[in-house]
Amino acid sequence: xxxxxxxxxxxxxxxxxxxxxxxxxxxxxxxxxxxxxxxxxxxxxxxxxxxxxxxxxxxxxxxxxxxxxxxxxxxxxxxxxxxxxxxxxxxxxxxxxxxxxxxxxxxxxxxxxxxxxxxxxxxxxxxxx
Amino acid sequence: xxxxxxxxxxxxxxxxxxxxxxxxxxxxxxxxxxxxxxxxxxxxxxxxxxxxxxxxxxxxxxxxxxxxxxxxxxxxxxxxxxxxxxxxxxxxxxxxxxxxxxxxxxxxxxxxxxxxxxxxxxxxxxxxx
DNA sequence: ATCGGTTTTGACAACCATTTTCATTTTGCA
DNA sequence: TGCAAAATGAAAATGGTTGTCAAAACCGAT
Numbered sequence: 110x111x112x113x114x115x116x117x118x119x120x121x122x123x124x125x126x127x128x129x130x131x132x133x134x135x136x137x138x139x140x141x142x143x144x145x146x147x148x149x150x151x152x153x154x155x156x157x158x159x160x161x162x163x164x165x166x167x168x169x170x171x172x173x174x175x176x177x178x179x180x181x182x183x184x185x186x187x188x189x190x191x192x193x194x195x196x197x198x199x200x201x202x203x204x205x206x207x208x209x210x211x212x213x214x215x216x217x218x219x220x221x222x223x224x225x226x227x228x229x230x231x232x233x234x235x236x237x238x
Numbered sequence: 239x240x241x242x243x244x245x246x247x248x249x250x251x252x253x254x255x256x257x258x259x260x261x262x263x264x265x266x267x268x269x270x271x272x273x274x275x276x277x278x279x280x281x282x283x284x285x286x287x288x289x290x291x292x293x294x295x296x297x298x299x300x301x302x303x304x305x306x307x308x309x310x311x312x313x314x315x316x317x318x319x320x321x322x323x324x325x326x327x328x329x330x331x332x333x334x335x336x337x338x339x340x341x342x343x344x345x346x347x348x349x350x351x352x353x354x355x356x357x358x359x360x361x362x363x364x365x366x367x
Numbered sequence: 368a369t370c371g372g373t374t375t376t377g378a379c380a381a382c383c384a385t386t387t388t389c390a391t392t393t394t395g396c397a
Numbered sequence: 398t399g400c401a402a403a404a405t406g407a408a409a410a411t412g413g414t415t416g417t418c419a420a421a422a423c424c425g426a427t
Binding site: 166170172186188189195197199201202205206209210213214215216217218219220221222223224225226227228229232 | 295299301315317318324326328330331334335338339342343344345346347348349350351352353354355356357358361
């Protein structure tokens with residue numbers, strides 16, 4: 110039997126961008142999956158804790174998740190319109206964060222970096238329509 | 239009469255780091271201010287909209303605010319223990335975000351960058367205690 | 368198969384920051 | 398002074414997320 114966690118993970122993998130727990134739940138139900146909202150939340154958390162999916166917060170405080178191609182540290186370029194996401198790297202940013210933290214006497218430095226924009230197909234749409 | 243918004247702004251100015259709406263409210267009440275929670279929320283939003291204070295989200299989804307020295311675009315180095323915050327600039331990061339977005343055909347690029355760490359006095363404390 | 372014991376599940380209730388509502392108070396201004 | 402518009406705040410509503418707990422699924426041992 111496919112564990113629910115895998116089912117959640119699969120659902121996420123089929124998505125282009127970041128999806129909320131509620132989104133994932135709704136989609137799974139629509140496809141006939143028998144699963145509860147609580148379980149989706151738990152699965153998502155477990156996946157996130159294990160580093161199998163990335164999490165970020167939308168402007169209105171919702172947590173959104175995404176199954177990324179790599180487990181390596183990376184950042185995201187997210188279309189603010191359709192949510193399409195590109196994984197990007199930025200060694201320069203990593204170094205900058207580390208440096209700036211150290212310079213001020215901080216230790217155990219971590220950072221969050223997200224880039225937002227309007228993707229080409231969305232800006233086309235807005236010009237046309 | 240000092241408008242409530244100014245009172246909220248002042249309270250924020252006296253803080254070292256980022257404070258939540260509830261924090262600000264509690265502190266104002268403690269100092270004898272007659273103000274409602276709703277008003278604090280509204281004032282904080284207005285201040286944020288006007289670019290007079292910076293906002294960010296804690297890991298648990300709470301919005302926290304800070305009256306920053308400058309209205310210019312800048313980022314923060316925040317102590318994850320005590321919340322002490324240093325304002326930092328990173329021209330390299332700005333350029334990187336812009337470049338990476340443009341390369342992928344995105345327009346109207348914005349970004350969020352926050353650096354977290356443990357400040358020197360907090361790491362001393364943890365070693366001692 | 369069947370019996371414990373452990374883990375997972377999920378309906379529902381509880382949480383809690385934030386928003387909305389709306390009646391009251393304050394303000395701005397003629 | 399009067400009156401419309403804006404600000405206020407107590408209380409209720411909202412909504413994503415988490416806690417509770419009993420039922421269901423799982424698993425190794427008999």
